[in-house]
Amino acid sequence: MKLAYWMYAGPAHIGTLRIATSFRDIHAIMHAPLGDDYFNVMRSMLERKRDFTPVTASVVDRHVLARGSQEKVIHNIHRKDKEESPSLIILTPTCTSSILQEDLQNFVNRAAQDCNADVILADVNHYRVNEMQAADKTLEQIIKFYLQKAKKNNLLDIDKTDLPSVNIIGPCNLSFHHQHDLAELRRLLQDLNIRVNQIIPEGASVDNIKNLPKAWLNIIPYREVGRASAEFLLEEFNIPYTTISPIGVVETSKFIRQLEQILNQLGYACDFTKYIEVQTRFVSQSAWFSRSIDCQNLAGKTAVVFGDATHAAALTKILVKEMGVEVLIAGTYCKGEEEWFEHEVGSYAKQLLFTDDHHLVGDLIAKLEPSAIFGTQMERHIGKRLNIPCGVISAPVHIQNFPLSYRPFLGYEGSNQIADLIYNSFTLGMEDHLLELFGGHDTKDVITNTLSSQDSIAWDNNANDELKKIPGFVRGKVKRNIEKFAKTKGLNTITMEVMFAAKEEQSGND
């Protein structure tokens, strides 16, 4: 057992559901107890989706515990097949079904016999993999399934497109800024005259999968999800892939160079040098920004970076190479990425950190007192407590990290966004510091002669105690209203009874 207050990566079934619901035509059925469908809330609230989340539960209750699911799961699969006519139904195991050890594969086989939809069982073990590993695995599983199916039906199209084209594999629901990243990536590829063959899974149909082999190469923008699929496509169809995430000016040009190199190897002559130069010098503001005097102020500033492997590594490189900020700790909670992470940023950060214990991250931040933090929502809260500014760069995130406006992290526009994020974090920190030195430009003491500062009305002890229980941010208003009420009644002492009477009167006025 582990005493845990908070976790960075969610349970396995969340990863499976993120992949399933990113496709247009997949319905996921969770084998889970009541209340485990919280994923639907997250998708509906965080991503503000307008459609119903295509996830239902085949509820595990006492009866299932006593007698097994029997026909229940199969019935539910059939029902959803009829109601929603999806192309694919994924039966999703949860921690509960992991230990019940029912033969879910058997249910899937039996249900598939009279279903219009394809039916598969997500091959993830709750106790072995986390959210991201499960997403990676499920995506590979679906791709494999449909490529094999197409092969069997002689529908597989392996002729490459005439002009160079790519698949973008991995972006899925509830990822960090992925919608904006996709738009930016499309724009970048368009500029380079490279077609996008397929984007999987975001917005795709499972029908699109059979067209994957037509692409010249695969792009895996985030290394956590999509690598298994890319690896499979390399083995099976000899499609090369890149896992360079084009985050920051330097990495973006490295990414474009890699595309160039792969395309050249495939016999397509292209040279993107000019494009990179124009973009870096004139389109992207961040390269110029790092030379401007603003950025000189960042020299000698320190930062701690923590997040998923992709974003933490990218931010560390940007901070050190592009901004001249000293990174005291670069860390990630992504298990299995230690070696890659060390290879990427080992020489840039003073210290590397691999953990999923937020207390440890918090303690280290408190000890090192960096000028700014770049991390997840948890680090933002750590920063708040320690009065250190924090920019959020990675999941897990809150609703404010699903912005309506265009906020990519990838590509040249992404590097502008990141430059703003970094600079704003530090200036906030500096401004804060100056304010403290000069005693601040705002004071909470009441200096004007407002209603609340006239002490003609006394509060008795009980009433005063009661007042203190009201949350701080509304207390002033409540106090004013009660005093106003007392004045109109000609009372000069406020007791509990007066408070309640005021509240009652108030309630009629709205």
Next chain:
Amino acid sequence: MSIQSTEINKPLSFECETGNYHTFCPISCVSWLYQKIEDSFFLVIGTKTCGYFLQNALGVMIFAEPRYAMAELEEADISAHLSDYAELKRLCQVIQKDRNPSVIFWIGTCTTEIIKMDLEGIAPKLEAELGIPIIVARANGLDYAFTQGEDTVLAALAQSCHSRVEKLKSESSRNSNPRLILFGSIPDPIVKELTIELEEYGVKIGGWLPGKRYTELPQLADGDFVCGIHPYLSRTATTLMRRRKCRLIGAPFPIGPDGTKAWIEKICSVLNLSSSGLIEKEEKVWKNLKPLTDKLKNKSVFFMGDNLLEISLARFLIRCGMIVYEIGIPYLDKRYQAAELALLEKTCLEQGQFIPMIVEKPDNYNQIDRIKDLQPDLVITGMANANPLEARGLRTKWSVEFTFAHVHGFKNAHNILELISRPLRHLPKFEDQLLEYATN
């Protein structure tokens, strides 16, 4: 409406669907109970799934050093390679050292049920060894929905209340000095308000279950009166009656001025106290609410059902002049809610309204079908369905807010109506064609 008027005077009808609905896991009760019981610590013994739910559902609270944590089960725990006893001891010692609570609650989950972890067996041993009370509540999704989590915790607490020794009247062997204990967790300001309300009619409250602190649990004696303030506390009521030999005052719940009046009236009648003046008091509240109720008159509501407050809320809204199409509810204890159901029936008759169908264990998919047909003015539902329904042109109210808002007593009826009115009031003022564009 002609169709409805033919259905007036029909008795209450109950349906039961498939139970495929969205609700919160009952372990969510730790979020309000740890705040209520100030010297407690809640240890949820479960998996990452439970932890993920808690941290996401409770949002910012998780960052405020809450007095709850997960005992996250790992593969070795599931396969019994580790001793539950030793593991729990280790974690509880850490909690004792770091937080020094007066009581530790163990919240059992689906996983502890399935692997049959003997929490009730281990607790007394560890209690003795560590010198701290340990209370076990099985608030799992296999058996319960959302607010019923509190019910499991309070039922466990009811058993651990100390006994009060009372002199017995020789002839009746009845407790000669029965006290009134109210059960249900509500924030302290509301406790105070309800206490003042009752005191006005001479009702003395002998204690609350739970109190502000574990160390202030009420003492119980045979024959004490108990009365619930939440509609979802049927196990607690049963425990108090059967195990503690208390007498349950079955009353409607103090939600809405009509409910509050009926609640006080029933308590007074059982305790042989006069409740004169109560009717005037209720009327005054209604008069204050008039600006709000005027706007709600004849608006229709559909409860999808997820927190067991539905019957009481529906009854109050019908009294406000609204039309309720359907009352979805996870679980209905017809005995514990008997007085509330009777009041619902009476309210419908008095308002000239048809009696809505009560759907236990609803099926969200079927409900959405019905909602599309009925086109109610307001759907009270969970967040999983709220945005998609809004996108289809329906107005929704997130049901969980009723669990966290102050809804009890005369003074808070206003809060309920505020919550109900907000979505009806909040209509973006786009041009006509833009509005269509925005919602389709």
